[in-house]
Amino acid sequence: MTTTLVDGRPTVTVASYPEYQPAQHAVDHLSDNGFPVERVAIVGTGLRTVEQVTGRMTVARAALSGAATGAWVGLLIGLLLGIFAGGDWWWVIATAVVLGLIWGTVFGAVAHAMTGGQRDFSSVSGLRASEYAVEVDSGRADEAVRLLDRLPPRR
Structure with a gap:
């Protein structure tokens, strides 16, 4: 887990994915389990332009x-x-x-x-990233990791 700043808040990367859809699935799982998703960010890194x-x-x-x-x-x-x-x-x-x-x-x-x-x-x-990180406020990282450990496979 790495710590960064998102909008001035300290955040922790709790998961990373090579494509956007699994990151979106992880955030949806957090939301379904009552996690305060307004404290979650999906951060794309390694951006490149694709035409x-x-x-x-x-x-x-x-x-x-x-x-x-x-x-x-x-x-x-x-x-x-x-x-x-x-x-x-x-x-x-x-x-x-x-x-x-x-x-x-x-x-x-x-x-x-x-x-x-x-x-x-x-x-x-369009823009594509080489990796999509799910970041949460540092104070909620343990809860997010616990919930993501129970993440079911995508349908």
Whole structure:
């Protein structure tokens, strides 16, 4: 068990896991057994950025993505303007969605074409840790260790 500070409180690492889900399972077990989980932290260490490539980005795919975004923006603007439109509120919303879709399509395609092939793929970025430590306030560490010793395997 190692002692660190979390939010200015002395804490003790009572367990560590190579993945997040087992750490979450351990905290859930503590909660199920009445442990004051507001005094628990899951601390990820050894952070690295992972960019998962999700597919090839073409002008058509960029236009489609822009169309979807434009339609959502158009819907929002249409709803806001539709409040003041009186009886023809549905026409205002439909017009805003169609205009948003058209503008989104054009801007999506043009923006991708202007990159000149610099980034012809789409991706999702995230952080991953090499280890996840369950830390509790130092005064409650013995109780947490005792409860975690009875941790059932994950379902």
